[in-house]
Structure formats: C-alpha cells, structure tokens
Amino acid sequence: MSQNEAVAALLSDMATLLELLGENQFKAIAHSRASRVIESLDKPVETLDKAALVAIDGIGDKIANKIVEFCATGRMKEHEELAAQVPGGLRQIMELPGLGPKTVRAMWQTLNITDLAGLRKAIDDGSLLTLPRMGEKAVEKIKGAIALGEEATRRTPIGLAMPLAERLRSELLALAKKHAKFKITRVEIAGSLRRGRDTIADLDFLVCTAGAFDSSSKTVHPILEEFTKLPEVRQIIVAGATKASVRCAINIHTARWKGGADQQPAEPTIQVDVRLVPEGSFGAAWMYFTGSKDHNVVLRQRALAQGMTLNEYGLFKEDKTTDVPPQHRGAKPVAAATEEDVFKKLGLAWVPPESRESVGEVALAEKDSLPELIELADIKCELHAHTTASDGKMSMRELVMEAHRRGFHTIAVTDHSKSSAVANGLSVERLKDQIKQVKQLNKQLADEGIDIKVLAGSEVDILADGTLDYDDDLLAELDVVVASPHVALSQDPKTATERLLKAIEHPMVHILGHPTGRLINRRNGLSPDMSTLIAAAKEHDTALEINAHWMRLDLRDTHVRMAVAGGCKIAIDCDDHDITDFDNLRYGLLTARRGGLTAASCVNAWDRKKLLAWLKR
C-alpha cells in the first residue's frame, strides 16, 4: 500500500467514525473529500510539505497537519483517539447498503449493537423493531443486505462491466423499439464506466424520452418496469417514475448451480441504475450521471457563483424568491440539451469524461488548455505480444496478420524469457532461432506485398535482484526489449524500487512492462516509489507500459498522470496471448486518457520511422 492509499484510508475511516459519533456532518464530509483528493493525487503525499498540502483544494490547515504527522511518524493521533471510542464491528454494519450513520448509531447507542453478530441477534429477537422508523420492511432489507455480504461492495473489473453494459444498452434500445409509444430517443452509458475507471461499483444508464414525463408521479414508468423484467435482473432495489435500481447477474450464461442450496456459491452481480429524463435535459443529465461526484460539486458551486443553479434537468438562472426547483416551475434553462452547451454557459471548454475527477480539470477547462487526449485511432503498433513459442495461442504468422488487419504498421514478438518456466519461456537457443524466424517472416511479407514490420523482441523477466534474464550480448540482437517483473511481487517498496530502477537504467531495455505486477481484485503487486522510477525513466529514455489487459491496467491511472507530468514516454500494449486480447486496447486507452496522455508521448502512436529510430537509440 502506498502512502497515498494509507492516508486516504485513514481519512476515510475518520469520516466514518465522525459520522458514527454524531459529530458535525460537514466535518465528516470534509474528511471524506480529503480522502478522495489524496487517493487521486498525482504525487507521493510524503514528498509534500505542509504548504504544498494546504495549496491542494479540499485540504486545509488541520488535515494537512494530520497528514504531515502520519508521514513523519506512521501514526495519526486523532484517528487513534476516534477509533478508541467506536466499536470496530460497526464499520461492517455501515457498509451494508441501505444503512447509514444515523441508523447504525441508533443501533449502537440504544441496543448496544456493536458488530454483525449483534445485529443478527437483534433481528432474531425482534429488538431491532423497537428503533424509531424501523418496521418489518426495513428489517427484511437489512437481512437481505447481510445475505448479500461482500458481494454488495465488491467493485467489478471494467473488462467484465463493459460487455455487460453494452449488452444491457442494446436490450434497453430493443425495449424502446418494441414500445415506440414511450418515445425513447437515447440510451447512454454514464457513471464511472463512461469515465473509464479500472473497476466499476455500479452501471449507470441514462434514458431520454420525448414522451410524457412526470417526475412527481407515484407510479413506476412503464419503460423502467420493462427494464426490471430483463432476464439478467436478480433483485429490484427501487423503481419509480424516473429511476430504477436493480442487481444484475454479471455472467448470465454461467450454468445454474446443481448442488445443495446451502452450498450454492454467491452469483456475481452488479447494481445497475437507470434514470429517465426528458429529451431536452439530455446534456445536463448525462453530465450529472457521469460524475464524478466531486466534479459535479465543483460545477454546481461554479454555477451558484455565477447566479445560476445546475441539476440534472439543466442550468437555470437562480431565483431566490422561491423554493420550487426550476424544472417544476416551468423555468426555461440557460443550457440543458447538450453537454457542450452546459459547459459553455459555465464558461468552460467541454471536459472529456475520463478527466472529470476533480483533479484540476475545471481550472484547465476555464483557460481552454485541456490536453488533447490520445484516441484509439492514434494507436499504430503493438510492442508486447506472445506466440505459441511461449504461452500464446497464436502462431507468429497469425499474430502478425491480426496486427496487419487492425491497421498496425509494426508488431513486436515478445515471448517470455528462460526463467518463466511455467510460461514456456525461451531458452537462449530458442530465442536465437526465433530471431531468425522473424527475419525470414519479414522477407516473406515483403515478397507478398504485405506492409507490416515484425520486430524480434522479448518480454525479459526482471529477476528479484533486478538483473535481466538474458545476458547483454543476446539482448543486443533484439529490436525491442520489454522488461517485466513476474516473480517476487511481495517485495517491500524499497527493494522493489531498486529492482525496477536497475531495469529502467539498463541500456538495452526499451519498455518497463506492467511495472507493479498487480492483478485487479487478486494481487496488489509491488509498491515502488513511482516518482523515483519516473525520473529515471525520463533520464534513460525508457518507456513505461500501460498493460491494457483489464485484469492488469498497470500502470494505473494515477501513475500515468504522474508519468505524464514527469515527461515520460508511455507504451500502451495489449500483452496479446490470444487473438481477442487485441480488443483490450480500449481499456488501456481509457486508463491513458484518465492520466492525461497525448499521442505525442505515446510510442505506439508514432509512425514507423520515428518508432524504429527510438528503438535503435
């Protein structure tokens, strides 16, 4: 865990503790916001002094002191004092969907419930019903939430969430077509999926209607009613006039469980929220449901400062003489139909969804100086791919033809090195033979008039001590060297930093592959000092990889932001093992865009001449 993650976790926990203690809610919100700010910070927090911390939006004098204290001593006294006052088991109860600080505090203070076991007991003996505003239905909901367990809070990797979202979107569009009378004009993906985060808590859809719209109706809108009947839906959480929330199976095609009911494994599910808005509000609504939450708050505060108010129905002139929301008094919005309109009327350039994380993008949009982010069409080559020679499923020829089909001018063959025994890594002799095969294939392709350059390469293991898995003479024969860590991924940060530095500084290495070795939701991987690696990568002209596989996405978005700020070159590679792996490029692109990457800094976006010149440097 990096220092940033450690500080963010402590501040977030302080927010929870403050809520449970019934302290000023705005104090809790301030800690929660500070936690998110530190989590997405593009610098190691331990390198910042107090003045630098206070300069960050959302960090004031007091929280800066706590962060400085933690970085110096490894402790945060105020956190320890708060934690001593609150039973630790309450945190688990707070995580149950539907339960918030007010209710959990009442459970604790009135019924002396301090953990999940106590909550179960209070349900069984009926004492929970004695709490204010606690009836039969509320108890049933809590029982369901307990049964759902960790399933409710687990984030889904984008590589699983995106295909499900695209299928649900087409099913919603099919419903719209079948029921033309509802006049559905658009169905769009919003939320963190549109922002391209590496993991997704819930899927958000925006549905626009040109038909009748009454947000105060007490009946469920028919299109939302239809949505809750889709075959993927496992549970309906809420359904109303403008909104429905359900839990959907992530893998609808997995076989039904045939064993005993009590041993049935929890089926992976994800929450899906659908919001219905009138067509004229499309832009404002898409912005609102895309978020992030903090980005929205910044925009709404900006609107207020300009005498306007912003909600999902539009940007309106503020009217202080009434409490009735503008959309209910028939006010005409200043802007609402498109995102561009709303940003423009706020005095801002349109901000790409991947940048909407409240990390300074609004200030850049005000000056119209947002970076021109890299796009899928900019990617012209793949520099990290495997064949059947090691653990890939494609022959060299199949790999190259797929790269050509996708319009790439260059493809690198980078099978595993000799120490990767489980991946059938190439011995010295086999690698020398493969280099010859690459030369022959290039000649054949030229004869056949197929314009693609095949590079002889290797994904060389960075051994635990930082040495590479082949000697320099052999590496010198290769066109491209990707050096990656595969073993000893639990090293302490200092050892890991020194290990990766050796690879970055090695004159034969072009690209540092999946630098931390993390696997999302499965393995944290290394926590090297990124700022040290980035400075070295810049100095030695070594590119850092964004491994595009959705289980890796390594570098992650915050690392990319640091690397871009540090002037590093970035490679976006699919690490292809199978022909379908090429499709993971979209996820690497989203991560790159979240980090503010431009085509100029991405080696995969260069033309062949520039790329080859860099590889021969």
Place this chain on the structure above:
DNA sequence: GCCGTTTTCGGCCCGACTGTTTTCAGTCG
C-alpha cells in the same frame, strides 16, 4: 473541517425513492 467574483463567518450540490409517517427522515448517487 473547508472556503471566499457578496463572505474570515456562516454557509456547505441537488433530487429521487422508500418506509414509516400523518409531513418527513434517512439513504443514495
């Protein structure tokens, strides 16, 4: 606890839905 295009004090984004209530508190995003 944070922050300032009215403010260094006094606010703090805004709306939907549910369940338990006789008008709204709590939760969520």
